[in-house]
Amino acid sequence: MAGVRLEHVYKKYSGSDNASVKDFNLDIKDKEFLVLVGPSGCGKSTTLRMIAGLEEISEGKLFIGERLVNDVAPKDRDIAMVFQSYALYPHMNVYQNMAFGLKLRKFKKAEIDKRVREAAKILDIEHLLERKPKALSGGQRQRVALGRAIVREPQVFLMDEPLSNLDAKLRGQMRAEISKLAKRLETTVIYVTHDQIEAMTMGDRIVVMKDGIIQQAASPEELYNHPVNIFVAGFIGAPSMNFINGSLSDQGGGVRFKANNIDVLVPEGKAQLLREKGLIGKEIIVGVRPEDFHEEPVFLEASPQTLVTAHVEVAENLGHEMYLYLNGLGKDTVIARVDGRSGVKEGTNVKLAIDMNKVHVFDKESELNVFEV
Numbered sequence: 001m002a003g004v005r006l007e008h009v010y011k012k013y014s015g016s017d018n019a020s021v022k023d024f025n026l027d028i029k030d031k032e033f034l035v036l037v038g039p040s041g042c043g044k045s046t047t048l049r050m051i052a053g054l055e056e057i058s059e060g061k062l063f064i065g066e067r068l069v070n071d072v073a074p075k076d077r078d079i080a081m082v083f084q085s086y087a088l089y090p091h092m093n094v095y096q097n098m099a100f101g102l103k104l105r106k107f108k109k110a111e112i113d114k115r116v117r118e119a120a121k122i123l124d125i126e127h128l129l130e131r132k133p134k135a136l137s138g139g140q141r142q143r144v145a146l147g148r149a150i151v152r153e154p155q156v157f158l159m160d161e162p163l164s165n166l167d168a169k170l171r172g173q174m175r176a177e178i179s180k181l182a183k184r185l186e187t188t189v190i191y192v193t194h195d196q197i198e199a200m201t202m203g204d205r206i207v208v209m210k211d212g213i214i215q216q217a218a219s220p221e222e223l224y225n226h227p228v229n230i231f232v233a234g235f236i237g238a239p240s241m242n243f244i245n246g247s248l249s250d251q252g253g254g255v256r257f258k259a260n261n262i263d264v265l266v267p268e269g270k271a272q273l274l275r276e277k278g279l280i281g282k283e284i285i286v287g288v289r290p291e292d293f294h295e296e297p298v299f300l301e302a303s304p305q306t307l308v309t310a311h312v313e314v315a316e317n318l319g320h321e322m323y324l325y326l327n328g329l330g331k332d333t334v335i336a337r338v339d340g341r342s343g344v345k346e347g348t349n350v351k352l353a354i355d356m357n358k359v360h361v362f363d364k365e366s367e368l369n370v371f372e373v
């Protein structure tokens, strides 16, 4: 088993003006489940392919374990990769598909048989070993693709959007299975996805990328509670965090955040930090997650000064929770999540309290979270 370390890694494809991956620094621990996440084109696959050895590194150093592998061929890196397209050999049955890589590497028949059967047992596909890929469901094919990687007993698993061809329900199941599998095999996994839910549920640590640059590398909880900038704050969480433009004022009686229909008191602990950072009187962006709006009486009594009034344009009731699409708070529609039994009606005005202890404040210019950086 081994970790993976990238030091100042760059990738510039020949013919393109800009580097696709820039100054990538990361120390992935042995047995860690690391997820690379970000929008299309941010450089996730390029990073993974450099680790796999399928793309050359333009600059920087890549270590697998303690070994510098910049110039080591993919087959000698002791890694296994699982792709989005499972690329199973159609003319081979499941057993042969799983055995093929080991056969190429000249493993003995008995050893191949032992490994294939063990992997099939782990993945619960023992009854499918004689079948051809075309007689398998999408989820079963994905399991065979995983099986092909497992039999290699690699130091590191690399997975590039392995679940994106599956339907939503199966994706949910396989998500949990891959997490369990990684723990059981006690192996390092580097997993690429553009799906923030996959990232949040699977990763021990998540690396959020944008334009080839790491924005933040942290645990799911840390990313959710302490995003360093607007991009990360908006990327993690669904529905996304609301961003409201406004300004801070301090005319005695504490720091207030004002914007459209909002005029609320900032808790003193946070207010002091905003004073120290020289943000009073400045335009800022406040970030409020939908779940940090409340209408429980208890909460309202506790912080009466955080009450806002808004117009409910649309109320989506899912039963256990309701999403309110609100006008009047920000330039754009603001989404609040309340209890599904709260009885809020579309077309009415609603009074909500913002949990000001949970809000984030971003510098308008740098887009950095002023509480975190």
Ligand SMILES: Nc1ncnc2c1ncn2[C@@H]1O[C@H](COP(=O)(O)OP(=O)(O)OP(=O)(O)O)[C@@H](O)[C@H]1O
Pocket: 013, 014, 016, 020, 038, 039, 040, 041, 042, 043, 044, 045, 046, 047, 194
């Ligand atoms: N072979 C290539 N030649 C030139 N440019 C490339 C090549 N492969 C990728 N790129 C560019 O590098 C950037 C990063 O691409 P990459 O595939 O790593 O992104 P990604 O985050 O994995 O995106 P997606 O989620 O769409 O797969 C993109 O701008 C892409 O156009």
